[in-house]
Amino acid sequence: MTTAKPDTIDVYIAGFPEEVQSILEQIRATIxxxxxxxxxxxxxxIPTFKLNGNLVHFAAFKNHIGFxxxxxxxxxxxTELSVYKTGKGSVQFPFDKPMPLDLITxxxxxxxxxxxxxxxxxxxxxxxxxx
Numbered sequence: 223m224t225t226a227k228p229d230t231i232d233v234y235i236a237g238f239p240e241e242v243q244s245i246l247e248q249i250r251a252t253i254x255x256x257x258x259x260x261x262x263x264x265x266x267x268i269p270t271f272k273l274n275g276n277l278v279h280f281a282a283f284k285n286h287i288g289f290x291x292x293x294x295x296x297x298x299x300x301t302e303l304s305v306y307k308t309g310k311g312s313v314q315f316p317f318d319k320p321m322p323l324d325l326i327t328x329x330x331x332x333x334x335x336x337x338x339x340x341x342x343x344x345x346x347x348x349x350x351x352x353x
Contacts, residue, residue: 227264234269238282255327256334257277257330257331259334286316287314288313290313299325
């Protein structure tokens with residue numbers, strides 16, 4: 223990867239070898255399809271999708287793709303993710319296994335639902351109570 227910090231997902235992906243670029247593009251397209259209303263950004267130096275806040279992040283490393291669906295997203299799919307190395311709000315998808323695009327779709331859809339509920343909850347908290 224280049225030493226300059228990428229400012230777009232395209233620039234981030236371009237900094238990797240072709241075979242890694244292909245995987246990153248597959249993940250990006252999977253997230254876009256599962257979260258059509260989300261916007262792309264670079265946050266924490268890695269590709270991020272936002273929808274009322276950070277939806278998911280992903281990044282390429284030497285031997286795996288890091289996927290960051292927040293602790294709630296990882297917890298909700300704990301059983302399916304148990305075959306992967308996980309941390310609080312993160313999972314590692316190794317390059318030597320097929321990328322679980324269907325699972326990524328399910329996790330992103332779950333996170334979309336969570337993030338769409340977020341403004342409604344905030345509005346309910348912000349609205350004055352009738353007396």
